[in-house]
Amino acid sequence: MTMRGRILTSPPVTVLLVALAWLAVVPLFNIEPRYLPPLGDVYAEAVKLWPDLLAGFWRTFLETFIGFIAGALIGIGFGTAFAYVRLLERAFFPIFVALQSVPVIAFGAIVVIWFGNTILAKVVIALYLAFFPVAVNTLRGLSGVNPGRAALLSSFGASNWQSFLMLALPSAAPVIMTGLKLGISLSLAGAIVGEWFGDTVGLGVLLLQALYFEQVTRVWVLIIACGLLGALLYGALSLIERRYVWWQFD
Amino acid sequence: MSSEGIQNGGMAARSKASVIPPHLQLVNVWKRFGSEPNRTVAVSNVDLSIAPGEFVTLIGPSGCGKSTLFNMIAGLLPPDSDGSILLSGQPQPDGALLGKIAFMPQKDLLFPWRTVLDNATLALEVEGMSRRKARAKAESLFPEFGLMGFERHYPHELSGGMRQRVALMRTFLFERDLILLDEPFGALDALTRAMMQRWLLDIWERHKRTVLFITHDIDEAIFLGDKVMVMTARPGTIKQTETIALPRPRDASVITSPDFMEIKRRLLASVEEESMKTFALSRDAADRKTMS
Numbered sequence: 001m002t003m004r005g006r007i008l009t010s011p012p013v014t015v016l017l018v019a020l021a022w023l024a025v026v027p028l029f030n031i032e033p034r035y036l037p038p039l040g041d042v043y044a045e046a047v048k049l050w051p052d053l054l055a056g057f058w059r060t061f062l063e064t065f066i067g068f069i070a071g072a073l074i075g076i077g078f079g080t081a082f083a084y085v086r087l088l089e090r091a092f093f094p095i096f097v098a099l100q101s102v103p104v105i106a107f108g109a110i111v112v113i114w115f116g117n118t119i120l121a122k123v124v125i126a127l128y129l130a131f132f133p134v135a136v137n138t139l140r141g142l143s144g145v146n147p148g149r150a151a152l153l154s155s156f157g158a159s160n161w162q163s164f165l166m167l168a169l170p171s172a173a174p175v176i177m178t179g180l181k182l183g184i185s186l187s188l189a190g191a192i193v194g195e196w197f198g199d200t201v202g203l204g205v206l207l208l209q210a211l212y213f214e215q216v217t218r219v220w221v222l223i224i225a226c227g228l229l230g231a232l233l234y235g236a237l238s239l240i241e242r243r244y245v246w247w248q249f250d
Numbered sequence: 251m252s253s254e255g256i257q258n259g260g261m262a263a264r265s266k267a268s269v270i271p272p273h274l275q276l277v278n279v280w281k282r283f284g285s286e287p288n289r290t291v292a293v294s295n296v297d298l299s300i301a302p303g304e305f306v307t308l309i310g311p312s313g314c315g316k317s318t319l320f321n322m323i324a325g326l327l328p329p330d331s332d333g334s335i336l337l338s339g340q341p342q343p344d345g346a347l348l349g350k351i352a353f354m355p356q357k358d359l360l361f362p363w364r365t366v367l368d369n370a371t372l373a374l375e376v377e378g379m380s381r382r383k384a385r386a387k388a389e390s391l392f393p394e395f396g397l398m399g400f401e402r403h404y405p406h407e408l409s410g411g412m413r414q415r416v417a418l419m420r421t422f423l424f425e426r427d428l429i430l431l432d433e434p435f436g437a438l439d440a441l442t443r444a445m446m447q448r449w450l451l452d453i454w455e456r457h458k459r460t461v462l463f464i465t466h467d468i469d470e471a472i473f474l475g476d477k478v479m480v481m482t483a484r485p486g487t488i489k490q491t492e493t494i495a496l497p498r499p500r501d502a503s504v505i506t507s508p509d510f511m512e513i514k515r516r517l518l519a520s521v522e523e524e525s526m527k528t529f530a531l532s533r534d535a536a537d538r539k540t541m542s
Contacts, residue, residue, distance in 0.1 A: 146359070148355055148357060148359050149359050149361065151321070151324075151326050151355070152353070152355060152359050153372075153376065154325075154326060154348055155324045155325065155326060155348060155349070155351065155353040156349060156372065156373040156376040156377070156424055157348050157349020157350075157376060157377070158376045162376055166361075166372070166375070166376070167361070170361070170363045171361075171363075173363075247362040247363045248362070250362075
């Protein structure tokens, strides 16, 4: 890619271009605020909402983050167990697949009944959504270990545990990262939906309130805030990936 | 037979302490896959023995079961129960060979997430040596393996020849007296390959390990080996063993000497006969397929 091409596609520049387009398009086509409010109004609304926005952002971040970490750990655990114990995979994997086909909304209701309007309920929903892609990708990564490398390690007299740590885990890491990146976006969606079942703080709560009072400008503030949170979480994972898991799965 | 046997037995008993058993010995080794009627015999009735410090090359047509044989010697595949593998005179039950033989497979199989240095120390780490000690030990070998300055590079930054040298260093650092090399230079261009062969001989003469080396290349087999063994087409067995009396150290000029040519002519006839059989076998199979 040329230097100019790279600058044009870098994330901050993309954001800037979208903002400029927004500024230009609204007066140009005389768009009603009901459909797309002017960017200046959205900014003013964000300033007005600032303390609530900040508290909501932090709260939703926390729910997503805790849920994601827990889901990722459990997902990696189950994925590993499935990869090494065929019987477990046969017994439990179909159950997980079936569970995944239950829409999170239906599942969320029972979680709120179990855990009440606590942060825990949102964490559990975020966990539930992150778990599956991580487990599946861990299983896929660990089952795809190059048999030649595995034989080489055995010929050195490596134990199963050594083979797992020195070969299987690093070789599966790029695939597990793919699962984690899927999982973190789902976790955020889970946390926001979880807040709709009832709470007082959070981006999801603000979103629902704005919807009830038809505060279109506020909805846009929240869309941007949710997008920012999602981008931050995904970006952090991508940075970790580029720094520590840069090799290809083969 | 009987009186002679007793006499020899007595001799053997007396000289037992002074006789060094072969480093590696295969007695009637077979490997059959599947059950009748779809049984494939990959390796049949292989007997061979390699003396300590000897460099033996094994040559045969592709698909003759060389790799299966190697996997059995490396302990990765048990031989069928009617044969046995002995290491320094000791029979090795299934799985006992793992960790006893330095095995280098055809592909370099370097770990892409490890630096060159950490790839070289892989076996040492498996053996439980601390990372610092293992690295120090490997670092001293880098000049000899022509990899100075590449310690912190990753495998994808190296050429094919260098990757192969890293894999060889990894094998050498796993300090076992017997080294199995499965076509280590098969994927290299002719010039690099010739250079690597001379380099390998140099290393071998200094470290004095026992080497069993698989190759497709007759020149390579004669140039490197004290002994060349020819394998037959599948089911693979040892057809012929040729002792190579060419003087050592050998350099590139050996390849054009009359003695070398004479050996090559003899071996070529034998190897080509087997290659033709493989060809005929695959043609038969193709014919059967088209007929049915």
